[in-house]
Amino acid sequence: MPLAVARARPARPPFALMRGAKAGSNGDEIVMSAIQASAAEAPTAELLPGAEIVLRALKDQGVEVIFGYPGGAVLPIYDALFQQNAIRHILVRHEQAAVHAAEGYARSTGKVGVVLVTSGPGATNAVTGLVDALMDSIPVVCLTGQVPTHLIGNDAFQEADTTGITRPATKHNYLVKDSNQLGRIIHEAFYVARSGRPGPVVVDLPKDILIGKGRYSGVPQATHRSYRPVTEPDPAAIRTAVAMLKAAKRPIVYAGGGVINSGPEASRLLTEFVHLTGFPCTNTLMGLGAFPASDPQFLGMLGMHGTYEANLAMHGCDVMLNIGARFDDRVTGRLRDFSPNSRKIHADIDPSSINKNVRVDCAIIGDAAKVLRALIAEWKASEAKLDTGALAAWWRQIDAWRARDCLRYRQATDEGAIIKPQYAIQRLYELVRETGRDTFITTEVGQHQMWAAQYWKFERPNRWMTSGGLGTMGYGLPAAMGVQIAHPDALVIDIAGEASILMNIQEMSTLAQYRLPVKVFILNNEYMGMVRQWQELLHGGRYSESYSAALPDFVKLAESFHAVGLRATKVGELDGVIREMLAVDRPVIADICVDQKENCFPMIPSGAAHNEMILGPDDEAPKGAAQPGVTEEGMVLV
Amino acid sequence: MLISPTLPRNIDAMTEATTRQAVMAVLVENEAGVLARVIGLFSGRGYNIDSLTVAPVDEAKNLSRITIVTSGTPMVIEQIKAQLDRLVPVHKVADLTLEGPHIAREMALIKVAGTGERRVEALRIADAFRARVVDATTESFVFEMTGATDKLDAFIGLMRPLGLVEVSRTGVVAIARGPKGI
Numbered sequence: 065m066p067l068a069v070a071r072a073r074p075a076r077p078p079f080a081l082m083r084g085a086k087a088g089s090n091g092d093e094i095v096m097s098a099i100q101a102s103a104a105e106a107p108t109a110e111l112l113p114g115a116e117i118v119l120r121a122l123k124d125q126g127v128e129v130i131f132g133y134p135g136g137a138v139l140p141i142y143d144a145l146f147q148q149n150a151i152r153h154i155l156v157r158h159e160q161a162a163v164h165a166a167e168g169y170a171r172s173t174g175k176v177g178v179v180l181v182t183s184g185p186g187a188t189n190a191v192t193g194l195v196d197a198l199m200d201s202i203p204v205v206c207l208t209g210q211v212p213t214h215l216i217g218n219d220a221f222q223e224a225d226t227t228g229i230t231r232p233a234t235k236h237n238y239l240v241k242d243s244n245q246l247g248r249i250i251h252e253a254f255y256v257a258r259s260g261r262p263g264p265v266v267v268d269l270p271k272d273i274l275i276g277k278g279r280y281s282g283v284p285q286a287t288h289r290s291y292r293p294v295t296e297p298d299p300a301a302i303r304t305a306v307a308m309l310k311a312a313k314r315p316i317v318y319a320g321g322g323v324i325n326s327g328p329e330a331s332r333l334l335t336e337f338v339h340l341t342g343f344p345c346t347n348t349l350m351g352l353g354a355f356p357a358s359d360p361q362f363l364g365m366l367g368m369h370g371t372y373e374a375n376l377a378m379h380g381c382d383v384m385l386n387i388g389a390r391f392d393d394r395v396t397g398r399l400r401d402f403s404p405n406s407r408k409i410h411a412d413i414d415p416s417s418i419n420k421n422v423r424v425d426c427a428i429i430g431d432a433a434k435v436l437r438a439l440i441a442e443w444k445a446s447e448a449k450l451d452t453g454a455l456a457a458w459w460r461q462i463d464a465w466r467a468r469d470c471l472r473y474r475q476a477t478d479e480g481a482i483i484k485p486q487y488a489i490q491r492l493y494e495l496v497r498e499t500g501r502d503t504f505i506t507t508e509v510g511q512h513q514m515w516a517a518q519y520w521k522f523e524r525p526n527r528w529m530t531s532g533g534l535g536t537m538g539y540g541l542p543a544a545m546g547v548q549i550a551h552p553d554a555l556v557i558d559i560a561g562e563a564s565i566l567m568n569i570q571e572m573s574t575l576a577q578y579r580l581p582v583k584v585f586i587l588n589n590e591y592m593g594m595v596r597q598w599q600e601l602l603h604g605g606r607y608s609e610s611y612s613a614a615l616p617d618f619v620k621l622a623e624s625f626h627a628v629g630l631r632a633t634k635v636g637e638l639d640g641v642i643r644e645m646l647a648v649d650r651p652v653i654a655d656i657c658v659d660q661k662e663n664c665f666p667m668i669p670s671g672a673a674h675n676e677m678i679l680g681p682d683d684e685a686p687k688g689a690a691q692p693g694v695t696e697e698g699m700v701l702v
Numbered sequence: 703m704l705i706s707p708t709l710p711r712n713i714d715a716m717t718e719a720t721t722r723q724a725v726m727a728v729l730v731e732n733e734a735g736v737l738a739r740v741i742g743l744f745s746g747r748g749y750n751i752d753s754l755t756v757a758p759v760d761e762a763k764n765l766s767r768i769t770i771v772t773s774g775t776p777m778v779i780e781q782i783k784a785q786l787d788r789l790v791p792v793h794k795v796a797d798l799t800l801e802g803p804h805i806a807r808e809m810a811l812i813k814v815a816g817t818g819e820r821r822v823e824a825l826r827i828a829d830a831f832r833a834r835v836v837d838a839t840t841e842s843f844v845f846e847m848t849g850a851t852d853k854l855d856a857f858i859g860l861m862r863p864l865g866l867v868e869v870s871r872t873g874v875v876a877i878a879r880g881p882k883g884i
Binding site for chain 2: 256288415
């Protein structure tokens with residue numbers, strides 16, 4: 065410690081002088097000057113220890129809660145936390161869970177989630193969560209401890225090159241090398257995390273910077289020098305888009321997570337626009353809740369496990385409006401045959417999403433809410449007439465596809481019958497709805513995730529938390545934790561699989577500590593179900609390493625974590641278990657033993673096109689044979 | 703905004719399109735790690751780097767300029783530009799190849815060793831190419847040469863049979879013709 069203090073730099077000269085300092089000698093001397101105004105206001109700045117600056121900056125950002133885990137390098141911040149009450153710290157049991165919890169918090173509130181972890185293993189454990197947030201565009205600020213600046217590069221105890229490791233795992237990252245820059249950098253980190261296309265930002269904090277004193281002068285007012293995301297759409301692009309939409313005969317609106325990220329107003333505007341136009345609307349996995357599922361114009365989710373009507377409408381449309389989605393490979397299937405006869409409009413806040421996978425005919429750069437508001441205004445102002453006859457015919461076609469009832473499944477109804485996983489989710493949905501409570505659903509990754517996406521009807525945004533882009537098993541429980549912290553009175557359910565839940569099961573301990581009444585609803589088929597499904601469909605039924613051997617007794621496991629454990633093994637027990645789970649005001653694990661052989665349908669096999677989907681078991685190829693339509697090229701895809 | 707009804711619609715069709723070379727000028731904040739971000743972007747997304755140069759260009763504004771020569775299909779080049787533009791410390795990206803006529807130059811230091819006729823021939827060719835002699839011993843020269851990449855390539859090719867020892871090249875720097883800056 066004395067060493068660190070000795071090395072702490074004297075207070076910096078005013079910014080104007082600093083500007084002259086040239087970097088040549090030492091990288092850190094390079095002016096970290098992206099936002100410059102604050103330092104110029106030096107007279108009003110206070111001299112504080114770095115750890116105090118961190119907390120002051122968090123408070124000034126309106127942060128109420130942070131998820132973290134202490135360690136040597138961040139002890140100064142934990143000491144400062146101990147001496148204040150404004151910011152609540154939630155102690156997780158693993159740093160990955162801290163990031164997922166922050167993601168759940170962020171996605172359910174629209175605020176930035178905040179994480180605090182130590183150097184070395186603390187930071188490396190957080191990496192999976194950071195990439196998860198990057199892929200799903202979730203605003204997270206992750207503060208990582210670091211060894212003191214003079215030890216950086218020396219292979220010091222618990223040292224890792226955190227900025228190097230997290231560079232491709234974050235939207236942006238910072239290594240703070242001057243206590244005077246600390247406040248400015250933290251404010252900039254929040255700005256970068258939440259603006260434009262949101263994402264995770266890491267601020268790496270060497271211990272001497274946290275101990276040494278620096279000047280802090282509040283939230284800077286200046287705009288960023290180089291980072292200026294475009295949010296206002298180009299009116300010419302809006303006019304072109306509306307002209308294309310008005311001329312459509314078989315239109316479709318395809319909305320994604322960008323609508324959720326833009327805030328609840330964007331979802332309201334999406335609904336208004338879809339009603340105004342009379343067009344069908346489908347949502348991506350990340351976009352569920354952006355458009356009400358009960359609305360007759362909703363076609364359900366699209367993509368690999370999307371509905372028959374959504375995928376065929378995407379395939380057969382002549383004009384497609386994509387808002388806040390990114391033509392992900394789970395959505396497009398085989399690119400060559402993706403919606404081959406349509407003209408495409410793509411509205412996205414991130415210019416690099418345009419023409420990345422699918423070439424589009426009209427690009428609109430902007431925030432989803434602003435784009436939708438402009439589209440609505442232009443639609444009303446435009447004198448072009450929509451071909452309502454063609455639209456009616458298109459709806460007749462869509463209704464014919466709907467009549468296939470692609471989410472149908474067979475559930476034997478006698479008391480002792482085995483529970484179908486779809487039925488379990490459907491009953492959960494129905495019984496939850498009876499309670500009338502505001503409900504948030506998180507999931508892990510796999511079959512249960514897709515079934516939850518298919519059978520849960522989301523009416524509002526920010527109620528659905530799932531790991532879409534990265535597909536992180538172990539996401540759901542910590543995310544649910546973060547959601548419950550943000551919404552203490554809401555019903556929060558993690559729909560899980562027995563394999564995924566074990567990846568972050570230690571967080572049951574966090575639930576107990578903070579009395580978070582999260583419900584963990586495990587669809588237990590004793591298999592990594594999605595792996596098993598692919599092995600059945602694509603690898604000749606050779607179930608290599610996909611059996612969940614030596615599972616714990618989840619009821620006893622729950623009890624050992626001070627939670628309630630419940631189990632249903634047959635249809636007759638299901639409703640009772642769900643009712644009990646919902647009635648208890650404590651964390652619950654409900655172990656729902658479901659049909660082990662059930663597969664998730666509809667399914668577009670990897671490398672196939674939207675119109676080549678498998679609807680159900682009757683559509684499947686005989687066991688051991690590869691699916692028709694699955695090419696060698698497709699086998700390579702995941 | 704972009705309207706391109708004549709272009710092939712999907713990437714599969716685009717990947718078959720011919721690749722082209724692009725010279726990108728990237729104006730960045732002169733700060734630690736910025737070059738790593740740019741290079742990491744290229745390696746992480748599988749883009750090519752044919753040449754890369756970087757140096758501070760405006761001390762007062764704390765700016766550096768990176769010149770990257772890359773190649774790919776038109777869709778990939780467009781993607782590279784968008785991805786570069788997305789990096790937080792990047793101020794501006796210009797695809798000089800696309801934006802009109804530009805000048806691209808690099809410099810090389812070329813060491814040639816030999817005696818007798820080969821030595822005289824090397825010097826004669828260097829003169830024709832306007833290469834400068836910046837170091838000389840009785841059995842070697844170091845030539846300094848500035849020019850377009852293909853001119854340097856040609857000169858180095860000619861030096862090979864005349865006793866070429868080693869080459870050090872800067873990579874391409876480029877700037878648009880005309881009065882406008884990027």
